[in-house]
Amino acid sequence: xxxxxxxxxxxxxxxxxxxxxxxxxxxxxxxxxxxxxxxxxxxxxxxxxxxxxxxxxxxxxxxxxxxxxxxxxxxxxxxxxxxxxxxxxxxxxxxxxxxxxxxxxxxxxxxxxxxxxxxxxxxxxxxxxxxxxxxxxxxxxxxxxxxxxxxxxxxxxxxxxxxxxxxxxxxxxxxxxxx
Amino acid sequence: xxxxxxxxxxxxxxxxxxxxxxxxxxxxxxxxxxxxxxxxxxxxxxxxxxxxxxxxxxxxxxxxxxxxxxxxxxxxxxxxxxxxxxxxxxxxxxxxxxxxxxxxxxxxxxxxxxxxxxxxxxxxxxxxxxxxxxxxxxxxxxxxxxxxxxxxxxxxxxxxxxxxxxxxxxxxxxxxxxxxxxxxxxxxxxxxxxxxxxxxxxxxxxxxxxxxxxxxxxxxxxxxxxxxxxxxxxxxxxxxxxxxxxxxxxxxxxxxxxxxxxxxxxxxxxxxxxxxxxxxxxxxxxxxxxxxxxxxxxxxxxxxxxxxxxxxxxxxxxxxxxxxxxxxxxxxxxxxxxxxxxxxxxxxxxxxxxxxxxxxxxxxxxxxxxxxxxxxxxxxxxxxxxxxxxxxxxxxxxxxxxxxxxxxxxxxxxxxxxxxxxxxxxxxxxxxxxxxxxxxxxxxxxxxxxxxxxxxxxxxxxxxxxxxxxxxxxxxxxxxxxxxxxxxxxxxxxxxxxxxxxxxxxxxxxxxxxxxxxxxxxxxxxxxxxxxxxxxxxxxxxxxxxxxxxxxxxxxxxxxxxxxxxxxxxxxxxxxxxxxxxxxxxxxxxxxxxxxxxxxxxxxxxxxxxxxxxxxxxxxxxxxxxxxxxxxxxxxxxxxxxxxxxxxxxxxxxxxxxxxxxxxxxxxxxxxxxxxxxxxxxxxxxxxxxxxxxxxxxxxxxxxxxxxxxxxxxxxxxxxxxxxxxxxxxxxx
Numbered sequence: 017x018x019x020x021x022x023x024x025x026x027x028x029x030x031x032x033x034x035x036x037x038x039x040x041x042x043x044x045x046x047x048x049x050x051x052x053x054x055x056x057x058x059x060x061x062x063x064x065x066x067x068x069x070x071x072x073x074x075x076x077x078x079x080x081x082x083x084x085x086x087x088x089x090x091x092x093x094x095x096x097x098x099x100x101x102x103x104x105x106x107x108x109x110x111x112x113x114x115x116x117x118x119x120x121x122x123x124x125x126x127x128x129x130x131x132x133x134x135x136x137x138x139x140x141x142x143x144x145x146x147x148x149x150x151x152x153x154x155x156x157x158x159x160x161x162x163x164x165x166x167x168x169x170x171x172x173x174x175x176x177x178x179x180x181x182x183x184x185x186x187x188x189x190x191x192x193x194x195x
Numbered sequence: 196x197x198x199x200x201x202x203x204x205x206x207x208x209x210x211x212x213x214x215x216x217x218x219x220x221x222x223x224x225x226x227x228x229x230x231x232x233x234x235x236x237x238x239x240x241x242x243x244x245x246x247x248x249x250x251x252x253x254x255x256x257x258x259x260x261x262x263x264x265x266x267x268x269x270x271x272x273x274x275x276x277x278x279x280x281x282x283x284x285x286x287x288x289x290x291x292x293x294x295x296x297x298x299x300x301x302x303x304x305x306x307x308x309x310x311x312x313x314x315x316x317x318x319x320x321x322x323x324x325x326x327x328x329x330x331x332x333x334x335x336x337x338x339x340x341x342x343x344x345x346x347x348x349x350x351x352x353x354x355x356x357x358x359x360x361x362x363x364x365x366x367x368x369x370x371x372x373x374x375x376x377x378x379x380x381x382x383x384x385x386x387x388x389x390x391x392x393x394x395x396x397x398x399x400x401x402x403x404x405x406x407x408x409x410x411x412x413x414x415x416x417x418x419x420x421x422x423x424x425x426x427x428x429x430x431x432x433x434x435x436x437x438x439x440x441x442x443x444x445x446x447x448x449x450x451x452x453x454x455x456x457x458x459x460x461x462x463x464x465x466x467x468x469x470x471x472x473x474x475x476x477x478x479x480x481x482x483x484x485x486x487x488x489x490x491x492x493x494x495x496x497x498x499x500x501x502x503x504x505x506x507x508x509x510x511x512x513x514x515x516x517x518x519x520x521x522x523x524x525x526x527x528x529x530x531x532x533x534x535x536x537x538x539x540x541x542x543x544x545x546x547x548x549x550x551x552x553x554x555x556x557x558x559x560x561x562x563x564x565x566x567x568x569x570x571x572x573x574x575x576x577x578x579x580x581x582x583x584x585x586x587x588x589x590x591x592x593x594x595x596x597x598x599x600x601x602x603x604x605x606x607x608x609x610x611x612x613x614x615x616x617x618x619x620x621x622x623x624x625x626x627x628x629x630x631x632x633x634x635x636x637x638x639x640x641x642x643x644x645x646x647x648x649x650x651x652x653x654x655x656x657x658x659x660x661x662x663x664x665x666x667x668x669x670x671x672x673x674x675x676x677x678x679x680x681x682x683x684x685x686x687x688x689x690x691x692x693x694x695x696x697x698x699x700x701x702x703x704x705x706x707x708x709x710x711x712x713x714x715x716x717x718x719x720x721x722x723x724x725x726x727x728x729x730x731x732x733x734x735x736x737x738x739x740x741x742x743x744x745x746x747x748x749x750x751x752x753x754x755x756x757x758x759x760x761x762x763x764x765x766x767x768x769x770x771x772x773x774x775x776x777x778x779x780x781x782x783x784x785x786x787x788x789x790x791x792x793x794x795x796x797x798x799x800x801x802x803x804x805x806x807x808x809x810x811x812x813x814x815x816x817x818x819x820x821x822x823x824x825x826x827x828x829x830x831x832x833x834x835x836x837x838x839x840x841x842x843x844x845x846x847x848x849x850x851x852x853x854x855x856x857x858x859x860x861x862x863x864x865x866x867x868x869x870x871x872x873x874x875x876x877x878x879x880x881x882x883x884x885x886x887x888x889x890x891x892x893x894x895x896x897x898x899x900x901x902x903x904x905x906x907x908x909x910x911x912x913x914x915x916x917x918x919x920x921x922x923x924x925x926x927x928x
Contacts, residue, residue: 028423030411030441032810033826034283040822041267041289047825058439062869063451067444151269153280153416154423 019078020097020135021162021190022149023169023178024071028156031056031069035148035157039073042136042147049123051133052148068195071148071157074121074133075181075189076100082113082122091130097161098190099137104129118185135159162190239263243693244271244747246678248670249284249291250813251347251369252276252392253678254416255748256285258671258693265292265671265694271747275417275684276392282414283811283826290822291652291669292694296890298654298666299698308641309660311887318701318709321663326713328646328662329360332618338362339584340618341646342605346625348690349667351676352707353623353650358579359711359719364587364617366600368630371914377530379596379912380544383777385557386767389530390566392682397421397529399561402431402522404515406457406547408531411441414810415532431522433515435460437805438833438877439870448515454803454875454918455537455794456505461546462791463501464516466493468553473520475555482764483552485776485787492788504793523554525561533807538907538916541596542789545777549789552773558764564756566681571736574728577718590614594913595783601913603631609640619646623703624667628656629815629881629898632906632915650706653819654888666700668692673702674725677732685751687736689729689743704728785911797921798855802834803875804920806899815881815900818892829896831866833877834924839867842924849927852876854902854920862927863897876922 031054039051052073059066080100083091090106091113093099102113107129114122114130125131136146140159144150149157160169169192172178178192239262247254247268255274259266268288270277277285301321306312316324332340338361343353346367354365370378378388389395397403398421410422426432426445434446435457443449452460468474469490479486498509505512519526528550534540548557556562588604589597590613597604609617620641631637641647641660649661658664667673675690708720722728733740738749755761768774781787797803811817811826818824832852839845846867852860861883871877883898907916 025427027445028427030419030423030445030810032283032411032414032419034281034286034810037283037286037811037822037826038267040825041286047821050825058869060869062439062872063449065439065444065449065869067439067441067870069441069444151280151286153282153414153420155280155420155427156423 017163018097018161019163019190020076020099020140020159021169021192023158023172023192023194025156025158025194026068026070027194028154029069029071030154031071032153034151034153035071038147038151039133046126049125049131051131068193070193072119072121072181073148073191074100075119075187075191076133076135077187077189079186079188081116081118081187085112085116087112094137096137096141097135099135101134101137102130102132104131118182118187240266243691244745245671245690245693246274246688246747247277247281247285247288248347248349248675248690249288249817250415252416253348253680253688254281254285255688256281256288257747260693265289268671273746273750274688274748275682275686275750276680277416278420280416280420282416282419284414284813284817284823285416287811287817287820287822287826288671290820291817292671292697294653294819294821296654296819296888297652297669297698298658298664298700300666301699302664304662308647308662311659313664318699321665322706322710322713325646325648325663325710329619329714332645333361336616336618337583338580339364339582339587340616341621342366342587342609342617342619343621343623344368344602344605344625344627345623348676348678349670349703350623352704353621355576355719356707356711356714356716357621359716360714361580361582363582364600364605366588366602366605368602368625368627370599371597371601371603372535372630372632372917373533375535375597375599375912375914376540376909377532377534377544379541379598380546381530381548382598383541383545383596383768383779384548384552384774386765389563390681392417392680393530393532394563394566395527395529396561396564397527398424400425400430400525400527401561402433402519402526404433404435404519404526404528405442406435406529406531407536408529409436409440409442409807411445412810413532413808431518433518437872437875448511448518450507450511450515451872453504453506453872454805458539458543458546458789459496459501459504459791460507460512461543461550462493462496462789463498463505463512464519465546465550465553466496467498467513467516468520468550469493471517473517474553475523478524478555479553479775482766482773484768484770484772484774485778489549489775489788492790496791504791519550519554522561524556524559526554526556527551527562528554528556535909535914535916536918537794538909538919539792540909540914540916541911542786546789549775552775557773558758558762560757560759564683565762566683567685567751567754567756568681569679569685569687569736569751571677571679571687571732574722574732576721584615587615587617589913594909594911596911597913602627603908603915604913606631606637606640609643610636612643618644619648620644621648621650622657622661623650626651626655626657626815628660629900632900632903632917634901635904650703652700653816654886655815656884656886659886659888665706666698667706668696668700668702672696672700674704674729675702676704677729683756684753686748687733687738687743688748691744780911801855801921801923803918804852804854804899804902804922805875805877805918806880807877809879812879812881815884818882818884818895819889821891824891829864830879830882831864832897832924833866833868833871835871835873836867836869838873839865844924844926850924851927852897852902852922853925854904854922856904858902858904859925860897860902861894865924
């Protein structure tokens with residue numbers, strides 16, 4: 017079975033937020049909210065500074081606490097690629113998933129349901145990359161099947177050093193950052 | 196003095212503000228060929244190819260309509276500029292259409308200028324008013340008393356109307372306030388401009404040197420894409436910047452230079468490369484002029500001499516110079532874009548040109564290519580009337596190497612009335628109050644005018660001072676002049692409407708054409724519709740207009756762009772060679788080889804104010820775009836973290852900045868960071884709007900433009916250096 021994931025090259029990323037803007041226009045994310053965002057980590061002292069810029073979103077964890085804690089079954093793992101989704105009309109907006117997510121990836125949509133990144137499953141099912149991946153001017157983002165050893169994402173993970181976010185949380189995230 | 200808070204504001208009447216989502220529905224008018232083969236393929240989704248206008252890069256775009264309404268825009272995969280991917284501003288371009296703060300109808304001022312009292316009028320009334328005033332100006336002062344400030348391709352038809360009216364006083368701030376010194380420095384050396392898009396082969400550079408140029412924050416799409424490629428390939432990147440920019444974080448070597456001393460570093464680099472004979476001897480001998488005198492004058496500029504000036508230790512200067520030489524000719528010392536910094540900018544840019552010349556990168560892969568273009572004839576208009584007086588901006592060639600019109604020269608002439616009076620300004624697509632240094636001077640000039648017309652899409656600060664405000668359709672709602680691009684490969688691109696304008700906005704060509712009619716200049720517009728005009732030009736070039744409408748662009752055959760591909764090395768300097776020593780400059784009384792002068796220090800305890808770009812905004816024109824404002828709604832003042840601690844500020848604290856002349860800024864949040872030197876502070880340009888019509892952007896962040904009251908004019912070409920201002924921080928209570 018496929019397991020969709022992202023491999024993001026932090027060396028190429030310039031943190032321009034094109035991924036954020038593309039997500040917002042693709043999905044009509046309401047003003048003041050976002051499903052993906054940029055973080056910067058600065059290390060060292062001048063002039064020997066280093067900085068990692070990351071585009072972050074729901075990690076579509078293989079061990080998703082947001083799904084386990086959902087009292088209605090609105091949060092679920094999609095049959096394709098292990099993508100974590102929310103069925104809006106089943107969600108009661110109780111925020112248990114917001115509390116459970118270690119990545120702060122979810123928000124309550126003004127219409128009352130928990131919302132977050134869908135890995136653009138509507139695009140992926142048509143053979144397209146997620147909007148954030150397709151727009152990226154630095155081509156730092158790669159989307160594919162982590163379970164397929166021949167996929168570009170698997171190849172990148174084999175050949176480059178990488179890390180995921182909060183591995184200690186035990187969520188088994190599906191997004192990896194090349195360093 | 197407090198110009199920022201005492202500024203008078205425009206109050207655009209906005210009785211009927213449509214909900215953003217309700218704006219812009221598709222009517223029954225034809226919009227060219229619509230292809231339904233777009234990315235989504237969903238029912239009700241249609242696509243239209245066009246090109247972007249959120250900045251001036253003109254990226255090819257595929258616009259999507261869903262159920263007749265504008266949905267999203269993506270890069271056109273066939274377009275050499277976007278290569279299928281827009282920058283964040285382009286992606287957020289749909290917000291320009293939905294912006295609820297847009298200008299909606301023509302406005303005529305009803306009270307004193309600056310009182311912001313308006314009435315909505317019809318286009319006939321507005322254009323009739325303008326034509327009457329323009330005819331009065333022509334009768335009283337001659338047609339040259341009208342000036343046009345214009346930015347971007349949309350200004351083409353206004354230039355045409357104004358030239359037909361009889362004036363050549365037409366300027367873009369992009370020369371004297373932005374890239375002018377670079378073009379002059381390269382012209383004096385290689386006999387040619389860098390141009391836009393820059394002819395830089397970043398993708399193939401094995402060593403890339405950025406001096407204050409913050410690619411990745413400065414989001415010129417193709418350049419950033421190529422920069423990421425260079426990073427991905429492991430090219431050696433050297434970044435010189437007082438601020439640890441995003442580009443610096445990708446660099447092999449980061450040089451945190453003392454602001455204003457870049458020329459000292461450039462001279463020391465050239466000293467090392469000449470002294471150690473690391474330069475491209477064959478290239479220099481074949482193409483160079485005056486190398487002996489040039490190298491002799493470099494002798495004094497040792498790395499040890501440069502150390503106390505720049506703060507960069509001599510070993511690092513030597514190592515980076517050798518690194519550049521190691522990869523030549525595929526070493527690109529980037530000329531930058533906004534380069535009006537310290538008043539010696541043409542000479543600093545010339546030093547960059549000379550360093551590239553030593554490395555042999557001009558005309559070589561990984562350096563500078565020779566751009567190509569398609570031959571598209573201009574429309575056969577009648578001859579323009581011969582101006583009776585020369586242009587007003589540069590009397591007696593005071594700035595001998597200014598080869599474009601100086602916007603600030605027109606402003607000065609407007610204030611002084613010398614060499615002759617300027618009585619009318621038309622302003623298209625440029626917010627002069629934020630683009631030109633020292634707002635007080637701009638306002639003083641405006642007060643001398645009999646007519647100020649502003650054509651804009653949003654109620655910008657300059658619109659706030661206008662007698663007549665004309666609302667333009669945004670780029671997604673209009674045809675425009677063809678983009679006949681000079682680039683790596685030649686192509687022609689079409690901008691065409693995707694949706695209708697939501698209110699009474701009109702395209703630039705319609706406004707300019709109707710104004711010409713009101714002025715009795717109809718013979719200058721023989722075409723009846725813009726499609727007729729565009730079709731004529733495209734077919735005159737032997738191309739298929741219907742194909743252009745369907746595909747958005749037509750690409751020409753790729754031509755040689757490097758010397759070793761067959762480009763004949765030609766240098767349009769007086770000597771016909773690369774001028775290491777410049778007799779032109781010497782004859783005009785300037786240094787024939789750049790010479791270093793230390794920057795003047797600021798008052799004790801103050802910080803030099805630097806400014807730059809953010810990837811989600813263009814100038815001061817996008818802060819009201821709801822999509823882009825959502826990504827970044829205000830700027831921050833970057834302060835060195837130790838300095839901030841000493842002053843008792845932490846990130847998020849609100850301060851006001853006071854400059855050396857006492858001007859106080861809007862409140863702005865502190866960003867305390869290791870990423871900047873202790874002797875300067877930095878903010879993103881374009882924020883701190885004072886126009887009340889820009890309800891979303893009003894008062895968000897601070898304006899660098901308001902604090903730039905001191906500037907220094909480059910004696911070679913008239914550019915206005917703006918990194919000359921110093922501020923202190925005052926806690927906002």
